[in-house]
Amino acid sequence: MTAVNLPASDPARDPAAPITSKPRTLAHQKAKGLKPGSPKPAKERCSECGLCDTHYIAYVKEACAFLNQQFDGLETASHGRPRDLENDRELYFGVHQEMFAARNTQPIEGAQWTGIVSLLACEMLERGLVEGVICVQNSPTDRFGPMPIVARTPAEVLAAKVNKPTLSPNLSVLEQIEQAGMKRVLAIGVGCQIQALRAVQHEIGLEKLYVLGMPCVDNVDRAGLQKFLETTSRSPETVVHYEFMQDFRVHFRHEDGSIELVPFFGLNTKELKDVFAPSCMSCFDYTNGLADLVVGYMGAPFQWQWIVVRNETGAEMLDLIRDRLETQPVSSSGDRKQAVQQSIPAYDQGVTLPMWAARLMGVFIERFGPKGLEYARFSIDSHFTRNYLYTRRNHPETLEDHVPEFAKKIVSQYQLPKS
Ligand SMILES: Cc1cc2nc3c(=O)[nH]c(=O)nc-3n(C[C@H](O)[C@H](O)[C@H](O)COP(=O)(O)OP(=O)(O)OC[C@H]3O[C@@H](n4cnc5c(N)ncnc54)[C@H](O)[C@@H]3O)c2cc1C
Ligand code: SF4
Ligand code: SF4
Numbered sequence: 229m230t231a232v233n234l235p236a237s238d239p240a241r242d243p244a245a246p247i248t249s250k251p252r253t254l255a256h257q258k259a260k261g262l263k264p265g266s267p268k269p270a271k272e273r274c275s276e277c278g279l280c281d282t283h284y285i286a287y288v289k290e291a292c293a294f295l296n297q298q299f300d301g302l303e304t305a306s307h308g309r310p311r312d313l314e315n316d317r318e319l320y321f322g323v324h325q326e327m328f329a330a331r332n333t334q335p336i337e338g339a340q341w342t343g344i345v346s347l348l349a350c351e352m353l354e355r356g357l358v359e360g361v362i363c364v365q366n367s368p369t370d371r372f373g374p375m376p377i378v379a380r381t382p383a384e385v386l387a388a389k390v391n392k393p394t395l396s397p398n399l400s401v402l403e404q405i406e407q408a409g410m411k412r413v414l415a416i417g418v419g420c421q422i423q424a425l426r427a428v429q430h431e432i433g434l435e436k437l438y439v440l441g442m443p444c445v446d447n448v449d450r451a452g453l454q455k456f457l458e459t460t461s462r463s464p465e466t467v468v469h470y471e472f473m474q475d476f477r478v479h480f481r482h483e484d485g486s487i488e489l490v491p492f493f494g495l496n497t498k499e500l501k502d503v504f505a506p507s508c509m510s511c512f513d514y515t516n517g518l519a520d521l522v523v524g525y526m527g528a529p530f531q532w533q534w535i536v537v538r539n540e541t542g543a544e545m546l547d548l549i550r551d552r553l554e555t556q557p558v559s560s561s562g563d564r565k566q567a568v569q570q571s572i573p574a575y576d577q578g579v580t581l582p583m584w585a586a587r588l589m590g591v592f593i594e595r596f597g598p599k600g601l602e603y604a605r606f607s608i609d610s611h612f613t614r615n616y617l618y619t620r621r622n623h624p625e626t627l628e629d630h631v632p633e634f635a636k637k638i639v640s641q642y643q644l645p646k647s
Contacts, residue, residue: 252431259286261403270294273623275420275447275507278376278397284428291427293420294507299517299632302426306439306518307539311634319634320605321527322517326537326546329528330553339389340469341533344523344553345416345440346389350382351548352414358438360405362415363388364396371468372453376401378408388416390469394453395505399424402432411435418444419513426518438545441519443526443534445508445611446472452503459499460490474530474603475594498578509618512635514608521545527558527604534558534604562598564606569642571610576617576645612638617645 261281268274269285273294280288290296300310307323321327336343349361360378365388367373374396379385398421405413411434415425422441429437448456457464461480469481472492480488516522521535521542528534535555537543598606616639620627631639 256283256286256431259283261285272506273510276395276397277421277424278400279424281397281400282403284402287428291424293423297630297632302518306426313634313637320608321515321536324536324538327558328535328555329532329558330535330555331532333552333554336389340391341525343389344533346385348549349385349414353382358412358414359410360413361385362398362401364392364398378404394450395447406432414438416440418442419516422516422518438541439519441516441522443515443524445514446504447508448503449505456503459496462488501578509615512632514611526607527601558601560601562602564598564602568609572613575614613642
């Protein structure tokens with residue numbers, strides 16, 4: 229089991245030391261969250277994870293993923309050890325005991341994929357394993373506007389299904405958990421939110437925290453999302469759902485149920501270059517390395533979800549719904565390296581292919597390109613090299629400390645531009 233009462237980063241602490249419970253410091257009780265719109269401690273690199281909206285801002289210097297990279301220590305605290313950099317699967321996908329592809333045998337209508345995340349969260353509430361679930365619904369006035377909540381019923385969890393493809397302050401509800409006196413909680417979130425949560429989890433007064441993570445990359449703020457939709461979709465106002473898929477196309481689902489496909493290689497890279505949030509251009513936690521259980525799609529065959537069980541808590545969670553899943557082993561084929569190397573200068577120069585050439589390229593790469601885990605490595609390599617360059621160019625003084633060792637090792641396989 230993952231220990232609770234995990235210590236926040238302490239520079240004096242040996243990250244490999246076993247985790248023991250640490251008394252709560254309660255330093256947060258006198259602190260106050262920032263007012264909406266106030267500048268955040270991580271400045272432009274803030275991913276709006278929500279921590280600074282609460283009194284847990286007291287720990288921001290240690291907890292914020294953009295102010296204090298502490299991957300090894302938090303992996304050790306969460307899983308009992310840091311990832312093994314000599315093991316290729318761990319280097320890329322983090323500490324894990326099991327990995328496979330799965331589908332919910334009774335897909336949840338309107339979920340992002342087959343609704344494995346919502347299914348599990350509902351099950352945990354129904355069985356009384358947790359009293360609340362941190363998740364994010366839509367704001368009533370904006371279908372893509374995030375509205376984090378602590379769900380107490382399956383109906384509230386189901387109302388949070390489907391991605392809100394924007395930065396979301398999920399941790400802004402942390403104070404509610406402490407005030408409600410909750411002791412057992414499930415948190416659903418993406419990497420930057422989970423890094424901050426892991427660093428403060430011993431301060432919330434919980435007996436047990438379960439963490440269900442999703443991979444995440446290339447997120448945007450609400451204005452960036454609008455620009456992306458307007459630049460890329462034929463009908464931005466009717467998009468209800470989109471995903472960058474393993475077939476190298478963006479799949480937009482519209483209100484009338486129609487699907488629009490846009491090849492990655494046809495994206496207007498020049499226009500879109502500054503659309504991704506600076507936080508996401510500086511992020512190296514694509515596969516949510518600190519969650520107990522990860523549910524995504526990147527390492528699975530097209531139209532399957534990808535499940536990564538990181539520790540005993542993750543296995544305990546998955547066991548609740550195993551019999552509701554159709555599964556198959558993960559596989560891997562193709563060779564990503566050349567495509568990644570070529571994408572580095574192409575992205576830098578904002579190369580955009582005409583649509584006919586992009587479609588042709590998409591068809592070719594779908595047939596002969598990397599698949600399964602190799603597709604996931606392709607995506608990780610492309611984003612890590614891009615984000616490494618972004619950090620080197622825009623925040624050179626933080627490069628050494630901010631980039632985790634696993635990401636440095638991945639990036640070192642490629643030749644980067646000198647400046
Ligand atoms: C912003 C974002 C980017 C992603 N990028 C990738 C990727 O590049 N590769 C990959 O393999 N998988 C990615 N995923 C995960 C994937 O898209 C699915 O969310 C995952 O497979 C679960 O699908 P589902 O049908 O089980 O989820 P559902 O049952 O539909 O549940 C979705 C859950 O996501 C939560 N959520 C929605 N929006 C946010 C948000 N902005 N921040 C935090 N939590 C949120 C909701 O609370 C809900 O509980 C991403 C997810 C998000 C939210
Ligand atoms: S990313 Fe989160 S912890 Fe860091 S400054 Fe922003 S709100 Fe605060
Ligand atoms: S890409 Fe990274 S920083 Fe951006 S929202 Fe996702 S996990 Fe957070």
